[in-house]
Amino acid sequence: MTQVVYDVIVLGGGAGGVPAAIRAAQLGGRVAIIEHNNLGGLCMNQGCVPFGHMMAASKILGSLSLGKEMGLDFSPVSKDYTTLIKRQNELIAFMRQGVAGVLKKNNVDLIEGRGRVTGKGRIEVNGEALQCKNIILASGAGWLKPDFPGADLKGVINSDDLLNMPKLPGKILLSGKSPWLIEIAQFLHQFDSEVILTTEEKNILPNENKTIRTRLSKTLKDQGVKILTNVEITRLTKKKDGLHAVLVRKGKEERIVVDRVIALRRGASLTDLSLDAIGLNEKGKFIQVDDHMATSVEGIYAIGDIAGPEQRHYSHLASTGGIIAAENVMGMDTLFDHRTIARVLFTQPQVACVGLTNKDAKRAGYDVITGSAPLSMNPFGMLISQNNGMVEIVAEQKYGEILGIHIIGEGACEMAGQAVLAIQMEATLEELTRAAFPHPTLSESLVEAARECLGRPIFLP
């Protein structure tokens, strides 16, 4: 009996691996996917999906204050956290079955176990040696120990641990570089925890446009989320009354006592794969890939969280990369479009930034023009009190090429779709001014921002 030689083996059945495996199979490949844990990866099991659910609940609670302005009174509201968690766990179980189903439908062999690279075209799993022409590394990232003293104390948890708590902590300090912490902070606040969000940076979302970060920060503070910037945790100790965190801000020490510290720090899962067997650096922070999602080793591709730094751990980046890797494995020649990967937050207001910021565009040498349209001047935005909402466009002067679109407001993550398409299709500012978005929608502000870039807004004062 001859052993199967797979066209491609995908290591990891998460947000990147699953679409990669399916796309390769659709192109006629013989494909296997190896997963030692739950199908769907972090995104479906402990990330986008459960926290997306929690943010959706949080949004309903957030809409009550608008309702009140409209004459709707809901008091008192009761919140059954057990029901919330039970519902999302059932949905996740259902989605996992769905993933298993589509893999099967597309004739992808699903192998449960921990895969290890033993050489070029060779993978070992459950003691068995498999052969393949190509490998797609898609095993994601894992938790790293937070970098403050006391980080291994029992009350220091990550988002996985939070999902496993039967009830939410009373007072929580959040620490780390991941924008995800902002979503978690707002959710916990809506569910009545006392929240202190800390960052070592000058601002939350320090790399985004000033408008975005200041508006988000202001809105969160107005809602009651405490934000401490320029803060370093210098030590954490456990005492009878809770975790004592000593923070340093502008040279001054401050002590805060909390029930839990949520610290997120993730890095590519490189060490369990035996990557040195094929000459890939296991000691790096993540695997470097080119625009084909190819590593420096022929026949080895990498996608998703294993191939990028923590601030680029986005599920849509993983799935987009997965499809491109699969197509290149199967002999096509497709390239990853870095311009269109949105940086999103499912907070209220939502944030979605696509493409270059003002600063990045200038740094890249563009002759930059910008335009913006506040959602507080958008008819629908006024109706639903989008007082801190904004659409901002960064473009290049000569041809009106759109370089970046930055949105804060209700539904920004859906509106990001228009930003993605505009940039992908290389719509010029002039073309965007001609988009007949329906009335009354927030999307109209995208058109008005394009007009403002060109110095001819219709409705802005």
Add this chain to the structure above:
Amino acid sequence: MTQVVYDVIVLGGGAGGVPAAIRAAQLGGRVAIIEHNNLGGLCMNQGCVPFGHMMAASKILGSLSLGKEMGLDFSPVSKDYTTLIKRQNELIAFMRQGVAGVLKKNNVDLIEGRGRVTGKGRIEVNGEALQCKNIILASGAGWLKPDFPGADLKGVINSDDLLNMPKLPGKILLSGKSPWLIEIAQFLHQFDSEVILTTEEKNILPNENKTIRTRLSKTLKDQGVKILTNVEITRLTKKKDGLHAVLVRKGKEERIVVDRVIALRRGASLTDLSLDAIGLNEKGKFIQVDDHMATSVEGIYAIGDIAGPEQRHYSHLASTGGIIAAENVMGMDTLFDHRTIARVLFTQPQVACVGLTNKDAKRAGYDVITGSAPLSMNPFGMLISQNNGMVEIVAEQKYGEILGIHIIGEGACEMAGQAVLAIQMEATLEELTRAAFPHPTLSESLVEAARECLGRPIFLP
């Protein structure tokens, strides 16, 4: 003193006229706009804006059942209709001031009064004769008497009357051809009126894709809105206990007693303008225009509700046409893109249809392929219970040209922006499959529907 000769006079300061006037002024034109009533027209004063506000309140109420599934309990909810109406009236007053402000900022002369065309390049208003090189007719539509016997009885009202009622009627029958009635029916139902929505057609939204109309119909019925199709009101009489409507359905008579009948029937406002002075037909249903928004008479343009049948009375159609008319008046050569005008409903679920239906595409001779992705299979759609949501794409086989995109679900009217851009920018199906829409969003279903068109969905079973 020489009299001013305006480059253009815009008759009507509504959704079409205002952007037309501003755009013409931005292009260097000397512009006047004439309005005898409130600036902002039907849309801002009695249409999109107040009803958009009411639909937003209705949406918050609608989200409570999802909240309940998530463990959030809001009972009892009190609804203060007076507060709702007061809030929207204040917002409308503010928006009207805004419109006056932007007209002034752009140096458009605002003339309050009823304008009348006295000849080519001649307009009379408040007894004064004005001269201009071009006229843009933008005076909208007005109410027509509904076409059933008894339509002039006192309890028969239109949407303007509804807005002026201090409290909502108990039991209401809705009649007419306008899709707007569906929004009103759902709002009234959410605010505890008993609602019977009738249509002479086989279905509500009879001209849209079957998926859209059946899903909307099912959802409304599930929510408790009574829908009667194939129904004609044969007579209406007033008695002590209310309005008695005799309906005929499939040959059988049925009598329904209600407190009010809401009947919408609108037609272009042609008769007060003295259009025969310039050779335009005052007896037609609306003014015919070409793709430049030009009428058959040189120097006379028409936009918005005056230039289209009732089912095309959309504010975004008026504003888009307004800008095009203004540009052509000022010597540019721009064309109206009929493909991208969305047909929207702000119900829950929302409906947005852009471009051709399956049937229309076949009728136009295209070799049609279709693809769809239910929101019940979209991760975020599952989380927020989008069980009846759907994205459907109509495309042409050979080049993958996208001919139509049809959406039903939460946020469909915002997602319509992607449909508009895709069709405007002539994105092919293949290009749409490569749009990296953020995860988890409903927009992802647009990409999956494009893949399904091409026979290669990733996540659909």
